[in-house]
Amino acid sequence: MRCPYCSEHSDKVVDSRTATDGDAIRRRRQCRACGRRYTTYERLEPIALVVRKRTGVVQPFDRDKLARGIAQATAGRAVASDAVEEMADELAEWAARQGVEVTSDALGLAVLERLRPLDPVSYLRFASVYKQFDDLADFEAEVVELQKSSAPKSPERESS
Ligand SMILES: [Zn+2]
Known part of the structure; x- marks a missing residue:
């Protein structure tokens, strides 16, 4: 990890803990060159559906x-x-x-x-x-299905 202060590539992890939301690891790092500390987070990459x-x-x-x-x-x-x-x-x-x-x-x-x-x-x-x-018949069949399932189920209408 590159130090954000001096850009050196040498650091050590001084603390590692689960972040508050539980799906990340928070690491405190210390730069070996300038001695300053900074934080990195490690998270799961979301799985692509x-x-x-x-x-x-x-x-x-x-x-x-x-x-x-x-x-x-x-x-x-x-x-x-x-x-x-x-x-x-x-x-x-x-x-x-x-x-x-x-x-x-x-x-x-x-x-x-x-x-x-x-x-x-x-x-x-x-x-x-x-x-x-494929044709009008398919479409009509679907319309009939739709009418059947969405028709109000009152006794008067069922008499036909
Ligand atoms: Zn540094």
């Missing part, structure tokens, strides 16, 4: 890219940009809990689960990209 696509390609998880994808799906809809950012944060936390790798399928589903109650149109837009609807 990756997304595995269907093709097998692995990419670093990118929270901002995810937020942009959600923002695209919600464009022009009554979904606040705050809600999109909040969702991206939630998803980033969710992804971090999955371990070091998450599949693009699982990530897409996690997005859909959150978009569905928020706005059905945004949900369908995202689903059409994520599920790669």
Whole structure:
């Protein structure tokens, strides 16, 4: 470690302890050249989370890219940009809990689960990209599913 006072590269550790937040080691060092003391911190490097696509390609998880994808799906809809950012944060936390790798399928589903109650149109837009609807029939099937699951469960409406 280079001394911040005299730039010498020779020091000795005079004290070593866990920092108050518990995830760092704080070391007091003394320069062997000028005798002055300074502090260094040692921390764990965060583990990089990756997304595995269907093709097998692995990419670093990118929270901002995810937020942009959600923002695209919600464009022009009554979904606040705050809600999109909040969702991206939630998803980033969710992804971090999955371990070091998450599949693009699982990530897409996690997005859909959150978009569905928020706005059905945004949900369908995202689903059409994520599920790669091949034709109108796929899209219609999804709409029917959406209507089924979001229909109010009152007795009068179930009579049809
Ligand atoms: Zn020094």
